[in-house]
Amino acid sequence: MFRFCLALLMITCGAPISADVIGRVRVIDGDTFDIAGIRVRLHGIDAPEHKQVCETEQGANWACGAWVSARVAEMYGGKRARCKEVDRDSYGRVVARCEIGGRDVGQRLVSEGLAFAYRKYSMAYDLDEKGAAVNDRGLHASRVQNPAQYRATRAQGRIPPDRTCAIKGNISKSGKIFHMPGQRDYERTGINLSKGEQWFCTAAQARAAGWRKARR
Structure with a gap:
């Protein structure tokens, strides 16, 4: 018992x-x-x-x-x-x-x-x-x-240093593409500033700099 x-x-x-x-x-x-x-x-x-x-x-x-x-x-x-x-x-x-x-x-x-x-x-x-x-x-x-x-290395560049500027301006074989939070490849995309990639605060800012929005 x-x-x-x-x-x-x-x-x-x-x-x-x-x-x-x-x-x-x-x-x-x-x-x-x-x-x-x-x-x-x-x-x-x-x-x-x-x-x-x-x-x-x-x-x-x-x-x-x-x-x-x-x-x-x-x-x-x-x-x-x-x-x-x-x-x-x-x-x-x-x-x-x-x-x-x-x-x-x-x-x-x-x-x-x-x-x-x-x-x-x-x-x-x-x-x-x-x-x-x-x-x-x-x-x-x-x-x-x-x-x-x-x-840990792969995680670097994935988290925005400023939460208000979280758009990722990535450079790939397809050219300059920016990824918005919530898009398919956003989480796995890392930003390397030394390669000319950038963080953007708005989509308009990214387009003005020569980036186009990712399709998905």
Whole structure:
């Protein structure tokens, strides 16, 4: 009776309840899966973003993010996983440790050089990453920017320094195009002032400077 009351008290007090997520894997990218309709972010690891580019020792660029996503899909796509929730992130995703075939997925990905130990949140895979680096496995055989730094760099130029002048004057192969808040490509467009791109306060100001409005 005491145990029942204690359990009931925990529920009514809003105590967090973690549960297993079990099901077939659909790979989103190197550290994110869809399992049984639930978006799962692997705990303690950080893989390159899908569009991230790395550099070989010879100085050539290659699509390392897409390569990692493809490799992880080959390894785990369609396989049955059991994940134990650790937390929820700011996007509402379940952050979890997952096992497939009895092996820790995060540990394997870091050990094979397909992801990095995300030391900000966990030191669980610190030695696995060091072993991969020493042996030049996977990403460690090339020059790769830390995924967190890459995301921070991409975010630069996306947030208007003055909220009253939030129109983005972008320069692309299509010419000078300005994006209004709410348009399709507004959020992902970054402004690089050193390339001649500009922030505008009004559409009229942008047109007067030679920019045309984005179609969508």
